[in-house]
Amino acid sequence: xxTIIIDGLSxxxxxxxxxxxxxxxxxxGITNLALEGFQGVGAFVGALSAVLIANALGxxxxxxxxxxxIFAMIGGMGFSIIHxxxxxxxxxxxxxxxxxxxxxxxxxxxxxxxxxxALVFGAASDKFRLGVSERFxxxxxxxxxxxxxxxxxVYPFQVIIVxxxxxxxxxxxxxxxxxxxxxxxxxxxxxxxxGVNVLKVRFSAVLISGLxxxxxxxxxxxxxxxxxxxxxxxxxxxxxIAALIFGNWRILPTFAACLLFGFAxxxxxxxxxxxxxxxxxxxxxxxxxxxxxLLLLIFFSKSNRAPRAxxxxxxxxxx
Amino acid sequence: MNKDxxxxxxxxxxxxxxxxxxxxxxxxxVASILISFIAxxxxxxxxxxxxxxxxxxxFQGAGILPKASYAGYKSxxxxxxxxxxxxxxxxxxxxxxxxxxxxxxxxxxVSGQMLFSGFLATVIVGYSGLDAFIAKPLxxxxxxxxxxLMGGLVGWLKYRFNIHEVVSTIMLNYIAQYVISFFIQMxxxxxxxxxxxxxxxxxxxxxxxxxxxxxxxxxxxxxLLAIIVAIFIKFMMDKTVVGFEIQAVGSNRNAxxxxxxxxxxxxxxxMILSGSxxxxxxxxxxxxYYSSIQPKVLSSIGFDSIAxxxxxxxxxxxxxxxxxxxxxxDQGSTYMSSQAGIRQEIASVIIGLILLFSACGAYVxxxxxxxxxxxxxxxxxxx
Numbered sequence: 025x026x027t028i029i030i031d032g033l034s035x036x037x038x039x040x041x042x043x044x045x046x047x048x049x050x051x052x053g054i055t056n057l058a059l060e061g062f063q064g065v066g067a068f069v070g071a072l073s074a075v076l077i078a079n080a081l082g083x084x085x086x087x088x089x090x091x092x093x094i095f096a097m098i099g100g101m102g103f104s105i106i107h108x109x110x111x112x113x114x115x116x117x118x119x120x121x122x123x124x125x126x127x128x129x130x131x132x133x134x135x136x137x138x139x140x141x142a143l144v145f146g147a148a149s150d151k152f153r154l155g156v157s158e159r160f161x162x163x164x165x166x167x168x169x170x171x172x173x174x175x176x177x178v179y180p181f182q183v184i185i186v187x188x189x190x191x192x193x194x195x196x197x198x199x200x201x202x203x204x205x206x207x208x209x210x211x212x213x214x215x216x217x218x219g220v221n222v223l224k225v226r227f228s229a230v231l232i233s234g235l236x237x238x239x240x241x242x243x244x245x246x247x248x249x250x251x252x253x254x255x256x257x258x259x260x261x262x263x264x265i266a267a268l269i270f271g272n273w274r275i276l277p278t279f280a281a282c283l284l285f286g287f288a289x290x291x292x293x294x295x296x297x298x299x300x301x302x303x304x305x306x307x308x309x310x311x312x313x314x315x316x317x318l319l320l321l322i323f324f325s326k327s328n329r330a331p332r333a334x335x336x337x338x339x340x341x342x343x
Numbered sequence: 344m345n346k347d348x349x350x351x352x353x354x355x356x357x358x359x360x361x362x363x364x365x366x367x368x369x370x371x372x373v374a375s376i377l378i379s380f381i382a383x384x385x386x387x388x389x390x391x392x393x394x395x396x397x398x399x400x401x402f403q404g405a406g407i408l409p410k411a412s413y414a415g416y417k418s419x420x421x422x423x424x425x426x427x428x429x430x431x432x433x434x435x436x437x438x439x440x441x442x443x444x445x446x447x448x449x450x451x452x453v454s455g456q457m458l459f460s461g462f463l464a465t466v467i468v469g470y471s472g473l474d475a476f477i478a479k480p481l482x483x484x485x486x487x488x489x490x491x492l493m494g495g496l497v498g499w500l501k502y503r504f505n506i507h508e509v510v511s512t513i514m515l516n517y518i519a520q521y522v523i524s525f526f527i528q529m530x531x532x533x534x535x536x537x538x539x540x541x542x543x544x545x546x547x548x549x550x551x552x553x554x555x556x557x558x559x560x561x562x563x564x565x566x567l568l569a570i571i572v573a574i575f576i577k578f579m580m581d582k583t584v585v586g587f588e589i590q591a592v593g594s595n596r597n598a599x600x601x602x603x604x605x606x607x608x609x610x611x612x613x614m615i616l617s618g619s620x621x622x623x624x625x626x627x628x629x630x631x632y633y634s635s636i637q638p639k640v641l642s643s644i645g646f647d648s649i650a651x652x653x654x655x656x657x658x659x660x661x662x663x664x665x666x667x668x669x670x671x672x673d674q675g676s677t678y679m680s681s682q683a684g685i686r687q688e689i690a691s692v693i694i695g696l697i698l699l700f701s702a703c704g705a706y707v708x709x710x711x712x713x714x715x716x717x718x719x720x721x722x723x724x725x726x
Contacts, residue, residue, distance in 0.1 A: 057509070106699075114706035119449055123649045124702050128695035135688035139390075142686075262451075262513045269510050304528035307639070310521045314514040321506045328505060 026173035028290045033174065036286025037185045038243040042264040043271070043278050044192045045236030050273060051196070052229035053209035053222075055335040057122030058107045059237045060261025061129030062100045066238020067245040068133040069099025071152040071252035072140065079144070086155050093181065093242050100238015101231050103129065108230040112223050115337045126261075134254050151253035157181065157246040181243045188236070193275050205229050209331030212338045222338050237261065270317060272328050281317075288313035364712070368656050371707055375700030376668065383693045387685060397683040401690070404678025405671040416559035422674075428549055428563040428632055430670035432457070435569055435624035436648035437666055438576055439490075439617045441657040445580060446613030447593035452497060452512025453621040454645025455519040460489035460622035461629030462523045462636060466531070469542030469630060478546040479564070486626035487619040493519075494618015498611035508614070516641060524638035538635040548631035565627035572623070573659040580659075589613045624648075650698040669694055 042059055049056035073095035074088035103125075110121040134150065141149045157179050165175040196202040204225050207215045212222045244260060245252050267285060271278030292309030299305075363370070384394035402408040406422025413419075436453050443450035450456075464485040468478050493515065500506040531539040544551065550562040580586035591599040592609045600606050628644065629636050651669055655661030676690030 110699075110702055114703045115709065116702045116705060117653075120649070120653050121702050123646060124653075124695070124698040127646060127650055128692075128699055131688065131691035131695040135686060135692050138686055138688060259513070259517070266510045266513055269507055304525055307521045307525040307528065311518045314517040318500075318506075318511065318514050318518075321510065322500070322504045325504055325506045328507075330507075 025170070026176060028287060028294050029170075029173035030177050031290035031293070032283070032286035034179055034182060034247055034286075035289055036282040037182050038240040038247075039260060039264050039267060039285060040279055040282040041185045041189060041192075041243075042237045042240035042261065043268040043282060044189060044275060045233035045240075046265055046268045047271075047273055047275060047278060048192070048196065048205065048229045048236075049233035050268065050334055051209045051331055052205045052226045053212060053331060053333045053336065053338070054108075054111050054226050054230055055118040055122065056107070056230070056233055057119055057262075057265065058104070058125040058129075059233065059264055060257060060259065061122075061126040062104050062107075062234045062237035063241030063244070063261050064129045064133055064256045065103040065241075066096040066100030066234070067241035067252055067256050068137065069102070070094075070096025070238070070242040071154055071245055072136075074154065075152045076144070085153065086158070089157050089180065089246065092154075092246075093184065093239060096238040096242035097235045098238070100241065101235040104230050104234020104237075107234070108227045111230070111337075112226055118335050118337075126257075130254060130257055133256075137252070137254075151251045151255075153251050154245055156250045179243070179247055181239075181246065185239070185243070188239070189275070189279075192232075192236070196275065201225075201228075206331075208338075209333055212333050213340075213342075216340065226338070237264075240264070266317060269328070269330075270321060270324075273331060284316060284320075285313045288316055367708055367711075368658070368661070371704045372654055372656070372661075372665070372701050374707075375704065376697050378700050379693055379696035382696050383689065386689065386692070390685065392683055392685055397679055397685055400679040400682040401672060401675035403682075404675035406674075407671065410678070416554075416557065418558055421558055421560045424560050424562060426670055426674045427566045428561050429674055430666050431563050431565040431569050432624040432628035432632060432642075432644055433648060433651060433666040433670055434573065434663060435565075435620050435627060436644050437651040437655065437662045438569075438573060438659060439494075439620035439624060440648050440652040441655070441659065441662060442576065442589075442620060443613055443617040444652065444657050445586075445593045446589045446610055447596065448498075448501070448508050448610065448613060448617075449649075450494070450497070450512060450614070450617045450621070451509055451649070452493070452516050452645070453624065453648055454641040454643075455512065455516035456490045456493045456618050456621035457625030457628060457642060457645060458523055458636070459493050459519045459625070460486040461625035462526070463489045464546075464626045464630055465539060465542055465636060466526075469546045469634075470531075470540070471546070472543055473545060475545040478543070479548060482546055482548060482626050482630055483568070483623065486622040488622070490622020490625060491615045491619035494621065495611055495615040497618070498614030501614075502607035502610055516645075520639060520641050523636070527636060527638040532638075533635065536635065538637045541634045542630055546630060547634055548627050551634075563627075563631060565623075565631050568623070569627070570663065572620070573663055576620075577659040585612070621645075647694075650694075654698060654701050668697075 042063055046056050046059050070092035074085055074092035077091060078085045078088050107121055107125050110116040111118045137152065138150050141147050159177045159179055161177060162175040166172045196205065204215055204220050208222050208225045215222050215225070241256060245256060249255050263285060267281040268278050270281040292312040293306060296306040296309045380398065387394040387397050399408065403410045404422070405426050406419050409419045436457065439453050440450055464482045467485055468482050471478070473481065497508050497511050497515065500511045501508050527539045533540045548565045550564065552559045553562055580590060588604045588609050589612065591604055592606050596606055624644065628642060647669065651665050652662055655665035672690050672694055676687045679685060679690070680687040
């Protein structure tokens with residue numbers, strides 16, 4: 025039971041912070057299918073800087089955990105500028121821009137990883153080795169039955185994510201910036217009439233989504249895969265998008281959706297292991313989160329409502 | 344002021360190749376292709392290699408230009424045929440995306456639909472030992488039906504339950520990927536290759552190693568079909584009521600509703616059509632280009648095709664050209680990396696750049712027409 029909670033949370037939280045990024049972008053009116061690319065490039069930049077700095081200082085890559093998180097956020101944000109410029113300045117179709125950015129991200133990171141490995145380390149490798157981040161257990165709280173699992177074997181990034189998620193919630197719902205951002209997605213002309221630059225609001229929203237997705241990508245690299253390679257593009261970005269649409273573009277329901285994904289995933293693996301089935305059966309349990317989502321959507325999506333101006337290019341002169 | 348005027352007219356003159364609005368749907372993609380090749384050339388120069396040589400190798404590898412020497416039974420023709428072989432699924436997949444786009448829907452599930460139809464055809468026909476004349480049409484039929492069913496399901500979920508097609512296709516992609524991986528690993532695994540067992544030659548849509556005139560070539564039968572289907576889609580969209588209604592739904596759902604077009608029915612229909620095209624892509628990929636299925640892997644064609652469709656302006660004939668270009672770069676990359684010593688991955692970077700620049704097409708169009716207006720104004724004020 026406790027493994028389900030521990031593994032589920034360590035998967036759900038990075039997904040959640042990425043979905044929050046998506047919410048920021050989509051609430052401001054910019055469709056964001058590029059999350060997948062953002063998280064990959066973020067993880068690439070984070071892993072690259074960790075490996076390079078560790079190499080220069082002669083220390084172990086393990087010590088670079090926090091440094092790489094910061095660089096991953098910067099990397100994800102930097103890469104998201106492309107999406108922002110394409111969608112806002114160049115008025116490109118937002119879905120297409122997202123898809124193109126994903127393709128470019130996979131190609132660029134694969135090329136640069138092998139190129140840099142060959143140039144700097146003289147090794148023919150397509151990955152940066154990172155190792156798994158250390159975990160900690162909070163002594164007193166971990167002894168509580170059931171809930172105690174939440175405080176057992178925690179990755180440090182989980183704490184960071186929770187703090188950032190609370191801050192993001194505050195930013196989106198309790199500040200003037202958040203209000204304007206939400207309004208830009210529903211009625212951009214009203215925002216404009218109030219004297220706020222819609223394009224600037226949207227630009228910063230996309231940058232925030234890049235920053236958060238980059239963080240999430242680095243967390244996946246440090247927990248699930250223990251390295252950076254093209255395996256990072258497992259479709260978690262799309263899963264985050266599914267979670268946020270499922271959560272009706274609101275942060276708390278999206279959190280529930282992410283928890284559902286996480287627990288269904290770890291639960292599926294757990295059941296397969298507990299029943300001592302051969303490993304190929306795990307595949308069958310892996311579909312649990314996706315089937316559950318489809319079924320739940322059938323019941324809940326009638327009331328789903330996307331931001332009204334989502335995906336529309338803002339045109340001042342339009343009525 | 345005078346200087347400003349001059350600047351306008353200079354950039355106006357520089358843009359002469361893409362000024363004509365009639366040709367913009369062709370000139371803008373061509374311009375973005377050129378720009379991305381220039382960008383790639385700069386990268387290759389920075390790596391200390393000769394870009395012209397690299398691009399020449401790229402086309403040599405794809406069978407468009409002759410190589411210096413060939414292995415036995417190989418020639419430029421065999422290389423070119425394998426290019427067409429690789430290109431066939433991409434054409435079908437891009438048509439699938441384009442048809443859905445015409446109805447205002449995004450079919451991100453092409454990969455899943457491909458896998459589903461490819462798997463069904465493999466299991467039902469691939470291992471059956473049927474005669475080639477029955478097996479090959481049957482494979483195509485299964486591809487169309489299986490893909491169509493899966494596409495139709497997405498359309499129905501959208502119409503009946505208001506489930507966003509992007510979400511449902513992503514979920515279905517995962518479900519197809521895992522379920523099919525389960526069945527392959529349980530029943531159809533080849534212990535050596537770790538893939539599904541190879542299908543019989545009779546069921547394969549590509550004739551492999553046919554010896555003609557001392558050459559061993561792969562003849563992709565699906566390619567002809569792809570061209571025919573592309574022309575058929577073009578005809579359907581332009582000349583038939585069904586095509587018109589689908590496009591009406593895509594351009595303005597509410598207006599279509601008021602004129603009495605059944606929006607839901609047309610959305611489902613477009614998704615069935617899109618799904619069956621994806622199904623054709625699936626069978627030409629898994630039972631043509633390859634002859635087995637790798638478990639747990641979704642083909643990247645499903646996502647590439649979205650961009651290829653965009654590069655071809657969602658126009659069936661444009662798609663044939665854009666998939667030709669993308670497959671050329673893809674196919675030639677191996678030879679290029681072996682000859683010029685440049686990493687193969689640069690090829691996908693070039694593809695990514697082409698797509699990135701062509702995504703800016705609408706903006707370029709807009710800017711050019713603004714420049715044109717300014718130019719007319721300037722001439723008016725001068726005279």
